[in-house]
Amino acid sequence: MTNLLQGVSVFLVGIMGTGKTTVGQILAQQLGYRFFDTDVLIERVAGQTINEIFARQGEERFRELETQVLAELSAYTKSVIATGGGIVMRPINWSYLHHGLIVWLDAPVELLQKRLAEDTTRPLLQAADRAEKLSSLLEIRRPLYQQADLQIAIAQNQTPQEITAKLIEQIPTVLKSKATPLEWQ
Numbered sequence: 001m002t003n004l005l006q007g008v009s010v011f012l013v014g015i016m017g018t019g020k021t022t023v024g025q026i027l028a029q030q031l032g033y034r035f036f037d038t039d040v041l042i043e044r045v046a047g048q049t050i051n052e053i054f055a056r057q058g059e060e061r062f063r064e065l066e067t068q069v070l071a072e073l074s075a076y077t078k079s080v081i082a083t084g085g086g087i088v089m090r091p092i093n094w095s096y097l098h099h100g101l102i103v104w105l106d107a108p109v110e111l112l113q114k115r116l117a118e119d120t121t122r123p124l125l126q127a128a129d130r131a132e133k134l135s136s137l138l139e140i141r142r143p144l145y146q147q148a149d150l151q152i153a154i155a156q157n158q159t160p161q162e163i164t165a166k167l168i169e170q171i172p173t174v175l176k177s178k179a180t181p182l183e184w185q
């Protein structure tokens, strides 16, 4: 599979809680790729949690850091990169995402809501009605996620291993519909 991808990186996109971080780690292991998570790197660069960055410097500063981290990662090959849910919002980020294969993990709001019911680490979810917030974010972002190279629909009770297997199974088909990996760069 690594051969098939010819070292091209995989970027996982999707709304909060779809499992980009969880699936990304397994995928990287199976491809023999390195794993990176933009949210983790942003916290490291800033020396603050995402909640702290949002509270002290605002969302715009977080988005600047996100673009900076993504720009650096886009130069890497043989990597799986779990991105933050809002990375698709800045047009400049797409020029970096297109350095690799972009995979959208698409899960229904009811599932996300269940998974993130107790979460305190995602500032955009500290709203009174989480389901409503997730639905409105998804409505705005869906047309952007749809620009990914591959959509993986996630159903209730699918394990991260099953989702990873489904994703890997789809790679040959999506590669056939693309130009050669060199042309993606």
Ligand SMILES: Nc1ncnc2c1ncn2[C@@H]1O[C@H](COP(=O)(O)OP(=O)(O)OP(=O)(O)O)[C@@H](O)[C@H]1O
Residues within 6 Å of the ligand: 014, 015, 016, 017, 018, 019, 020, 021, 022, 023, 039, 082, 083, 084, 085, 115, 116, 122, 157, 158, 159, 160, 163
């Ligand atoms: N297939 C799955 N089955 C059950 N629980 C899952 C699955 N995938 C992820 N989870 C759980 O859902 C929560 C959110 O997953 P994860 O952090 O991987 O999402 P994410 O897409 O990276 O979110 P974010 O965009 O906020 O970084 C975690 O608690 C994780 O353990």
Ligand SMILES: O=C(O)C1=C[C@@H](O)[C@@H](O)[C@H](O)C1
Residues within 6 Å of the ligand: 015, 016, 039, 050, 083, 084, 085, 086, 087, 121, 122, 123, 124
């Ligand atoms: O959906 C979003 O905008 C976010 C998702 C998380 O991954 C983090 O990047 C942050 O909490 C913002």
Ligand SMILES: [Mg+2]
Residues within 6 Å of the ligand: 020, 021, 022, 037, 039, 082, 083, 084
């Ligand atoms: Mg994540």
